[in-house]
Amino acid sequence: MPDAAPHARTILDGFDRLQDRFAAVTLRARTRFEARDWGGLRADHAERIDLYAGIVGAVVDTLHGELAGALHDKPAWAAMKAAYAALVAGRPDWELAETFFNSITRRIFTTVGVDPQIEFVASEQQTPPPRPVCHVWECDGTVESLFRGVLDTYAFAVPYEDAERDAAALARAVKDHLRAVGAVGHVDRVELAEPVFFRADGAYLVGWLFAGGMHMPIALALRNDPPEKEDPAAYEGPGGIRVDALLLGEDEVSILFSFARSYFLVDTDRVYDLVRFLKTLLPRKRVAELYIVLGHNKHGKTELYRDLLRHLAQADPDERFVRAPGQPGMVMITFTMPGYDMVFKLIKDRFDPPKTVSRQQVLDSYRLVFRHDRAGRLVDAQPFEHLRFARTRFSEALLAELLDVAPSQVEVGEGHVDVAFLYMERQVTPLDLYVRQHGDAAAPAVIDYGHAIKDLAASGIFPGDLLLKNFGVTRHGRVVFYDYDELGFLTDYDFRNKPEPQHEWQEMAAEPWFYVGERDVFPEEFEAALGLPASLRAVFKAHHADLLGPDFWNAMKERQARGEPVPIVPYPEQRRLGTDPREHVRTQAPTPLAGHAAP
Numbered sequence: 001m002p003d004a005a006p007h008a009r010t011i012l013d014g015f016d017r018l019q020d021r022f023a024a025v026t027l028r029a030r031t032r033f034e035a036r037d038w039g040g041l042r043a044d045h046a047e048r049i050d051l052y053a054g055i056v057g058a059v060v061d062t063l064h065g066e067l068a069g070a071l072h073d074k075p076a077w078a079a080m081k082a083a084y085a086a087l088v089a090g091r092p093d094w095e096l097a098e099t100f101f102n103s104i105t106r107r108i109f110t111t112v113g114v115d116p117q118i119e120f121v122a123s124e125q126q127t128p129p130p131r132p133v134c135h136v137w138e139c140d141g142t143v144e145s146l147f148r149g150v151l152d153t154y155a156f157a158v159p160y161e162d163a164e165r166d167a168a169a170l171a172r173a174v175k176d177h178l179r180a181v182g183a184v185g186h187v188d189r190v191e192l193a194e195p196v197f198f199r200a201d202g203a204y205l206v207g208w209l210f211a212g213g214m215h216m217p218i219a220l221a222l223r224n225d226p227p228e229k230e231d232p233a234a235y236e237g238p239g240g241i242r243v244d245a246l247l248l249g250e251d252e253v254s255i256l257f258s259f260a261r262s263y264f265l266v267d268t269d270r271v272y273d274l275v276r277f278l279k280t281l282l283p284r285k286r287v288a289e290l291y292i293v294l295g296h297n298k299h300g301k302t303e304l305y306r307d308l309l310r311h312l313a314q315a316d317p318d319e320r321f322v323r324a325p326g327q328p329g330m331v332m333i334t335f336t337m338p339g340y341d342m343v344f345k346l347i348k349d350r351f352d353p354p355k356t357v358s359r360q361q362v363l364d365s366y367r368l369v370f371r372h373d374r375a376g377r378l379v380d381a382q383p384f385e386h387l388r389f390a391r392t393r394f395s396e397a398l399l400a401e402l403l404d405v406a407p408s409q410v411e412v413g414e415g416h417v418d419v420a421f422l423y424m425e426r427q428v429t430p431l432d433l434y435v436r437q438h439g440d441a442a443a444p445a446v447i448d449y450g451h452a453i454k455d456l457a458a459s460g461i462f463p464g465d466l467l468l469k470n471f472g473v474t475r476h477g478r479v480v481f482y483d484y485d486e487l488g489f490l491t492d493y494d495f496r497n498k499p500e501p502q503h504e505w506q507e508m509a510a511e512p513w514f515y516v517g518e519r520d521v522f523p524e525e526f527e528a529a530l531g532l533p534a535s536l537r538a539v540f541k542a543h544h545a546d547l548l549g550p551d552f553w554n555a556m557k558e559r560q561a562r563g564e565p566v567p568i569v570p571y572p573e574q575r576r577l578g579t580d581p582r583e584h585v586r587t588q589a590p591t592p593l594a595g596h597a598a599p
Contacts, residue, residue, distance in 0.1 A: 002076055007083075011063075011100070011104055012084060014059035014062075015097050018100065026266065028265075029044065036225075038200070038565050041265075059104055063108070072108065074117060081119075084097075088125070092272065094123070094125045101119075102120055105119055133273045133274050134192055135192055137153075137189060137191075139189055143187050146171075148167040154205060158224060166243040169243065170577070187211045187212075190209055192220075194268070199262055199263070200373055200568070201565060202223060202244075205219065206218075217248070219247040220247075221244045221247065222242070222243055223241070224240070226239065244576055246577060253281060259289060259380045260374055260376050261374055261570065262372075278290050301382050308340075308342070311340050312390070315339065315340075323335055323397070324343050326469060330348075330353075331352075331357065332345045332348065342426060346410070347363075347406070355485070362485045365485055372459070375455045375459040375568050376480075377452045377456050377459075377480050377481055378456070378480065380426070382424050383423055384423070384424060388416050388419075390417075393417075399417065428480060428482065430469050430472050431473055431479060432531065434473045446532065447544075448478065448479040449540070452479045453466065454544070460560045461490060463481055465483065466526055490553070490556060490560050496522055496550055497522070524549065527541070
């Protein structure tokens with residue numbers, strides 16, 4: 001058996017390369033924000049996502065040469081695992097390092113289920129107590145001076161447009177909120193995470209506000225917009241960074257960490273401590289979701305799988321996987337487990353007509369979403385391979401359907417069911433089902449459905465299929481899109497009006513009498529395809545009639561072609577501080593639905 005230590009070191013060297021390159025890309029976020037280089041920031045986001053697979057592949061290639069005939073020797077790998085555990089002991093990123101080791105072994109062995117002999121199924125390190133990761137400001141004077149101290153601490157190469165103005169606006173907003181919630185006493189202190197959270201064209205400071213014996217999560221949203229409009233006479237301010245919004249309370253801060261948003265770029269070498277800090281702010285968020293939203297999606301998957309294993313171990317023995325609510329998909333079969341808020345999606349072997357896409361096209365669409373700005377509207381879907389479940393966890397009806405529509409992906413063994421590949425994502429209520437359940441009370445969701453389509457267009461995405469069944473309502477009342485098999489870039493489509501018929505035979509023709517290209521889209525047809533009752537169709541048209549003609553789509557398409565971003569802020573208009581004298585074309589985040597928490 002080969003000496004384990006050198007090969008364990010090979011794996012750790014690969015992990016260190018990953019961490020160094022991950023940090024280098026993440027560090028660029030600050031300069032991108034300061035330079036308003038939003039295209040560069042989007043490219044960095046995609047580059048960072050692509051790092052992991054490339055480095056894992058390189059390490060596997062090296063181990064092929066080092067281990068030769070012992071590459072699949074499990075006792076050797078068990079020894080390497082022990083040596084690796086010793087190497088990463090005491091490191092601040094030990095949990096990420098363990099996941100990296102698992103990625104190597106799973107690539108080499110294609111393990112079905114898990115193998116504790118050669119994988120870190122649970123962490124083997126002694127979990128250290130979290131260390132502080134925040135700055136603290138005591139309110140020794142006015143609330144305005146406290147926030148001025150905050151802004152002085154988070155200085156950028158670009159100055160604040162007017163730090164005194166922003167500090168005063170923050171103080172007013174905090175005082176107004178405290179009065180509204182009946183808080184007694186004054187602001188005691190603010191604690192904010194040391195790193196800045198960068199994403200898209202925004203930067204965020206996140207932490208706690210302590211006031212009068214109570215405490216609440218707080219987030220400051222920073223923007224660095226151009227200093228003036230196209231017409232220089234319209235605004236003559238100096239430009240610079242400003243505080244655009246203040247979010248207060250768990251529900252409001254949680255909108256920044258939604259499972260439908262792209263990952264942050266956050267410069268920290270203490271991810272474990274930062275995640276635990278965020279968990280105190282957002283206790284309803286899974287630890288897995290917090291790792292994922294920080295860009296450590298591979299370890300987020302590890303935590304998500306552990307969460308699933310815990311649920312299966314603790315669930316009632318009679319609880320079964322069943323078909324997920326909603327209309328059956330033509331491309332995917334989706335199942336869930338009552339009491340667990342995730343769904344599992346398998347690609348069918350054969351797609352129902354009229355679908356003509358291939359399996360690879362579906363995989364490519366999901367990959368596009370993974371690397372693209374999700375604008376708060378595209379559900380994060382994590383891919384998993386070679387999963388093993390107990391046979392008793394499947395209803396007979398579901399298992400029969402899985403074997404019928406996806407036999408290449410499902411294998412039934414003695415007492416277990418193996419799944420070759422699936423996506424896991426958060427469960428939402430299909431919008432068509434939501435509308436049927438709530439009737440006219442679903443009007444806010446229908447309005448937000450239109451906002452969702454516009455947000456996607458603003459981010460350069462056309463869903464391809466606007467049927468209600470492809471959208472869902474989160475438990476917080478936000479409408480998101482989750483069916484990606486026909487999704488594509490807005491610039492790849494031609495949005496047209498139908499030509500007016502000139503002859504009676506054209507009016508009576510069962511098929512289009514004019515040429516229709518493969519990528520032609522006629523927005524006037526959307527209304528008939530919505531499937532909304534008349535009352536809700538009227539609501540939709542009152543707010544989003546522009547979606548039913550080509551002008552909106554072509555205007556968005558032209559902006560995308562010019563590389564001109566359409567800012568999408570992840571908070572409602574009423575949370576903005578009014579510190580910006582300019583006007584911006586911006587897709588607004590809608591107010592949450594009545595009876596729901598913030599998204």
